[in-house]
Amino acid sequence: MVLPVLNSEQIAAQRPAKNLVTPDRPYAWMIESECNVDRVLQQVVTLFLTGSECPFRCTMCDLWKNTLDTATPKGAINEQITFALQDLGVDPGNPGKSEVSAIKLYNSSNFFDQRAVPVEDWDGICQLVQNFETVIVENHPAFCGKALFEFQSRLPTQLEVAVGLETIHPEVLPWLNKQMSLEQYRQAVERLVAGGVRARTFILVKPPSLSEQEGVDWAVKSIEFAFDCGVECCSLVPVRGGNGTMDQLRAAGLFEPPQIASLEDVLEAGIGMNRGRVFMDLWDSQLFSGCEVCREARLSRIARMNQTQRLEPGVSCHECA
Numbered sequence: 568m569v570l571p572v573l574n575s576e577q578i579a580a581q582r583p584a585k586n587l588v589t590p591d592r593p594y595a596w597m598i599e600s601e602c603n604v605d606r607v608l609q610q611v612v613t614l615f616l617t618g619s620e621c622p623f624r625c626t627m628c629d630l631w632k633n634t635l636d637t638a639t640p641k642g643a644i645n646e647q648i649t650f651a652l653q654d655l656g657v658d659p660g661n662p663g664k665s666e667v668s669a670i671k672l673y674n675s676s677n678f679f680d681q682r683a684v685p686v687e688d689w690d691g692i693c694q695l696v697q698n699f700e701t702v703i704v705e706n707h708p709a710f711c712g713k714a715l716f717e718f719q720s721r722l723p724t725q726l727e728v729a730v731g732l733e734t735i736h737p738e739v740l741p742w743l744n745k746q747m748s749l750e751q752y753r754q755a756v757e758r759l760v761a762g763g764v765r766a767r768t769f770i771l772v773k774p775p776s777l778s779e780q781e782g783v784d785w786a787v788k789s790i791e792f793a794f795d796c797g798v799e800c801c802s803l804v805p806v807r808g809g810n811g812t813m814d815q816l817r818a819a820g821l822f823e824p825p826q827i828a829s830l831e832d833v834l835e836a837g838i839g840m841n842r843g844r845v846f847m848d849l850w851d852s853q854l855f856s857g858c859e860v861c862r863e864a865r866l867s868r869i870a871r872m873n874q875t876q877r878l879e880p881g882v883s884c885h886e887c888a
C-alpha cells in the first residue's frame with residue numbers, strides 16, 4: 568500500500584478543533600498501577616499536563632488536541648502539579664504515605680522544550696516531585712541535550728525519559744514526519760543511559776499501510792531495536808483514529824486500527840524477550856477492533872500481563888478461534 572506523503576502544513580490542515588483546556592489545570596490526572604523495574608506493582612501518579620503544543624507534526628499524533636497555542640505560562644506547570652497531587656490526596660512531602668512511588672509528568676510535547684516547560688519552573692517542579700522514587704517525562708531525541716542533564720542535576724531522584732521510537736519500519740518511520748532517524752534515536756538513548764537517566768520508549772502497533780501481521784512483526788522488531796539501544800521499558804501504543812489524518816487514511820482504506828488479538832501477540836512477544844518491562848497502552852480500548860464475544864476477556868488478559876509482566880493463559884473463543 569502506498570501512503571500519501573504529507574508535510575506538516577497538510578497534517579495540521581486536516582486536524583479537527585482542539586479541546587478547551589486551561590493552563591492552570593492538567594487535562595487529566597490519576598493514580599495507576601504499574602510494575603516497577605523490580606517487577607513489583609507500584610502506584611504511579613500520572614499527570615497529563617496542559618502546555619504548549621509540540622513543534623513536530625507527526626501524522627499519527629493526537630496529543631496536540633489538549634495543548635495551548637501559546638508558550639506555557641511561567642508557574643502554570645507547578646500550579647497544575649500542586650493541584651493534581653492535592654486532588655489525588657498525595658502529599659508531595661511523603662508520597663509513600665499514599666503508597667505512591669513514581670510520578671509521570673506527561674506534557675503532550677517535549678519536557679525539555681523551554682516553550683513547553685519554562686526553565687524558570689524547574690526548581691519548583693523538582694521541589695514538588697523530589698520525594699517520588701522515579702520521575703518520568705517524555706521527550707523527542709532533538710531535545711535530549713544539555714538542558715536535560717542540567718534538570719537531572721537538580722533532581723535528587725531517578726529521572727526516566729520516555730522517547731518515542733514509534734517504529735523501525737524503513738518506509739513508515741520517515742512517513743510519520745517525526746523528523747528523527749534511527750541513529751538519532753540510538754544516540755539519544757545511549758546518552759541518557761550513560762548519564763544515569765533511565766530510558767523508556769513508545770512503540771506503535773500497526774501504523775498505516777501495514778497488514779495485521781506486518782503490524783505485529785514490525786512492532787516486535789521495534790521492541791528488539793529499542794532494547795538493543797538500551798531502553799529499560801517499552802510502552803506499546805495501538806494506533807488509533809481521531810486526529811484528522813488517520814481518519815482520512817481510514818476512509819481511503821489505508822488504515823485500520825489493530826485487532827485486540829494482535830495486541831496480545833505483540834505484548835506476549837515483548838514480555839517473552841525478558842529484556843525489560845513491556846506494557847500495552849489500553850487507553851481508548853473501545854476503539855480497538857476484535858471479536859465481540861471474547862473482547863473483554865482479551866482486554867483483561869492484556870491488563871493482567873501489563874501488571875504481572877508474565878504471560879497469561881490464552882483466551883479460547885468459540886466464535887473467532
Ligand code: SF4
Pocket residue numbers: 621622623624625628629630631675676677707731745
Ligand atoms: S513528537 Fe510526540 S508529541 Fe510531538 S507530534 Fe510527534 S508524537 Fe506528537
Ligand SMILES: [Zn+2]
Pocket residue numbers: 858859860861862884885886887888
Ligand atoms: Zn472471539
